[in-house]
Amino acid sequence: MADLITTTVGSGVPPGCHLETKSEQFPDGCGFPAPGVDIFQFEPIVSFHLFGIDFNIGKPILIVFICSVLMLLFFFFAFAKPKLVPTKIQSLGELAYTFIRDQISRETIGKAGDKFIPFLFTLFFFVFFMNVMGIIPFAQFPPSALFVYPVMLAMMVWVTYMYIGMKKQGPVKFFTNMMFPPGVPKGVLGILAPIEFLSNILVRPFTLAVRLMANMFAGHLLLTVFIVASVYLMSFTAVGIIGSTASFVMTVIMTAFEFMIEALQAYIFTLLTASYIAGSLVNEH
């Protein structure tokens, strides 16, 4: 008897109620199969072993590759043979370029930031393409919701601003300038210096990565909830029609909202990177 209870309670969702079995619909007796972290988990399609590392190629990394190819294709057609009087695709690309240059680079770094435009540009569109994949049909998953990709980008940013800082200010001066900002009383420095060190060296890349990942994670989860709900509630009853329709409308609204968040997060990621680079370029903190 005890065993029976545990099986009914313990299995939580009865068999046949998992999201993977959408085709069977949800049989009677199934609770709402709220999507969980398992929607961020993908079985590798190809696995191989190289240099002592197991390489697993699953859906997310494939989406990243597709993003890269799409970016290269788009900007190749936009910029490969630039004309003084631009074609349509070129003017779209130019719009992107001038946006990064004027709204991000020159706004935060100034004219000195012009040589970092390629990095900021790549960063922005890499994040943007990955994010937007969350609402592109068939892909429908933002790789940036997996911590590894934001971490990868944050690492690039970290290496960049650390390198620039040490090159511009000197390897020792960079750290002393960072930890001992001018005009701070000596007593406070004892607390401030470790905090500054931690915030610049560790917290910055971590928050940069987590911010992007958490936003995409939450957005994807939210969208999935509404999509699952509109399927789950679908039936020819009053509750079914109203609930399913409302969920579907919410899905559409949330998709539009997600697009905004995706663009915004790409912008924030790039803007913060630009401000870190700007901080490394100037001597004062």
Added chain:
Amino acid sequence: MTQLLASAEGGGEFEVLAVPLSELIMGSIAFLIVFGVLGWLLLPKIKKVLEEREEAIEGGLKRADEALAEAAQMREDYKEQIAKAREEASAIRNQAQAEKAAIIEEARAAAQEEAAKVTANAQAQIEAEKSKAVSELHKSVGAMATDLAGRIVGESLSDDAKAGAVVDRFISDLEQSNAKVGSE
């Protein structure tokens, strides 16, 4: 209950903050390839074109400004020249007027002078002729008269003074009689 936890764990091997090395490496390679192609191949091209266009637009504006300034300068010059020409023309006209008046005045003065001179010459000539005639008359009439008178009177009027007085009286008588004849 343990089974519930176990199933939850079983379903959720997934760690939210997991960073699998293989995806980190592959993602980095993808990023670096995109960055390389964009940064070294494509973006410098568009940067150059944007700069060229900016320059072209700025150059065009500058050239237009220059042309405008030149046109304004030309117009100013033309205005100045026209004003100058007008001034010159009026000056010339005034001068011509003045010259004309002067010439007329001069010509008139010269004519008058000439006329005066001619008149004076004529007068002088007449005067000379007259005085010559008178003196000749004096001489010849006096001689004739004295001769005649001497013949009639029989006495020689050798005394010149006397003879002169007689002649004079004779001539004045003659003139008187002439006047009488003229008045009659």
